[in-house]
Amino acid sequence: MSGDPRLTALAASLPAAVPFVGPETQERRSGRGFRARLGANESVFGPSPRVREAIARAGAEAWMYGDPEMHDLTRAIAAHHGIDAAHVKVGEGIDGLLGVLVRLLVAPGDAVVTSDGAYPTFAYHVAGFGGVLHKVPYRDDREDAEALMAQAAEVGAKLVYLANPDNPMGTWLSAGEVQTAIAAVPEGCLLILDEAYADCAPDGVAPPLAPADPRVIRLRTFSKLHGLAGMRVGYAIGPAPLIAAFDRVRNHFGVGRVAQAAALAALADTAWAGEVRGRIAAARDRIGEIAAEAGLRALPSATNFVTVDCGGDGAFARAVLAEMGRQGVFLRMPFVAPQDRCVRVGCGTEADLDLFARVLPTALSAAARAA
């Protein structure tokens, strides 16, 4: 092999770009650490003390591969939801599950539908397997389920992606609206219902589970409410034949022993989950107040972040974001207009939000001066 690696035609066609630049990369570039890490939709409230104990205990067993069937965790998740374990597949976070799902269903040239500005990692996986992405605009800062299904029918999509509650906007469709969308999934198409934030949302956002329904696969994660983004555990709930198909291509030992132990402990600690839900709700209110005091509008949110309309265009919001970063507050923002008039603020600790409140007015002034 001489010179360039002899990549497949597909791999050679892919950009070197990555879906997200991490906050650590920004810190290394600037030479300064962030003082409030509010940009990655993580849970600053952390994993529960019991989960931390479980991680420490599992460290002594880290020499053993994790159970590749993930038997105990899968059954605990199934019991938690009151469904059969044949409908559950655990994977390396929703990112990992999306990769497997796209690989199973999308051949080069296959059509896939998503919202313009929705989760970039899904688009990354679709491109990575040669799928052709068709995008539908948001409507009033919410995913437009009707337009998504119409587009899926029009292009004969294999997959259509819908996040509910939505990232990056924090908005949601009601359970009834989602059920209407499921009923409209075209024949031959599968709806990926990304519910990463569902357990941060109030009742009435996630429709009841109907795991045998062949039209939809639902994705959940331990990265958000449970504070385990750094452990990489998510799961899919879907029809048994599709769930079983994951075994054909997944990395069987990919969810390690410590990660499985952490997720199992997180699932059991319902008191902590309830407490974090309360802290998230309080932080959402506080972010709304801080935004209002600065003359801005916070969008309604059913997630662990709040998207704040900066009141200008994308360039203005990017200037706000950059200045927030310089002041030590890590945020992210939507990529696509007109949603990119907003910045996305994670539900921080009181100290995090105190800093956010202090810095926001000066960031707005700086952005206004730069405009």
Add this chain to the structure above:
Amino acid sequence: MSGDPRLTALAASLPAAVPFVGPETQERRSGRGFRARLGANESVFGPSPRVREAIARAGAEAWMYGDPEMHDLTRAIAAHHGIDAAHVKVGEGIDGLLGVLVRLLVAPGDAVVTSDGAYPTFAYHVAGFGGVLHKVPYRDDREDAEALMAQAAEVGAKLVYLANPDNPMGTWLSAGEVQTAIAAVPEGCLLILDEAYADCAPDGVAPPLAPADPRVIRLRTFSKLHGLAGMRVGYAIGPAPLIAAFDRVRNHFGVGRVAQAAALAALADTAWAGEVRGRIAAARDRIGEIAAEAGLRALPSATNFVTVDCGGDGAFARAVLAEMGRQGVFLRMPFVAPQDRCVRVGCGTEADLDLFARVLPTALSAAARAA
């Protein structure tokens, strides 16, 4: 989507079989736990106490995604080997890295060469991306590098796989033999040199690193000597353009924060690595003695396991393995004749090997009665 999932033609063609059945699955089937876990080439000596501390500490930070660039760990690995970080890519264990590598290089129909009986997970990934596997027999229980390269040339292989030291046999090629093999890699082909066990081996097994060499990519892991199989961290060392190409398709946040912290601590604890190397060497000797006392021959090993010739055919060795399992000792064995006359015994603790020594004669008797 009604009925069966609309898989791609490739996914639909894949078997539901998995590369390995985990010991936990066997335990669930039998209703009994193993008393000695010696079948998965894990390090029973565990991660170092410092690594366990690092895991416990990192648990408090598990709410944060890991750095997707894996900056600190990548640089620590590069410094450890005295090479530039542009030649290093960390991934979710060698299994994860193999998946990415095959995906980058193997399109449906592309030829790939490996040894018959070599690492099944590599074959699994090749099949999973539609590659066509050509197999070369072992020669005197060692991988036959000359035949591998000749076969690669004959079929125009994109990839040729060579494990050194070898799994499942524990045998090795000398550094000189590997360098001869590298010199014989056909134009347009890449050698995957799987060195999972290289840091369990004596000097003179792994050739010096020449990371810019476009003919070879080398794979290392924290799962073996460092006792972190349950954390999923491995790395590739190779030419910078190929290493950079991983970013086009890999799961960027796939190596979590706790896993990165654990690997970093493991790399720093050279005293522990040295101690484990000594324990492995002692256990290898002891397994050889136990085998000899039972009238069997242990193959020479440069790994953390010893492959023991049971003195019969595959059916006999399978009977020995099954009886060992019933007696509480988890082992695995080669899949392919004539290597399947052997069982593979991990370097256990003294208590593990005491049990192995006690059980082996009765397992041999039971297998002889069954024959």
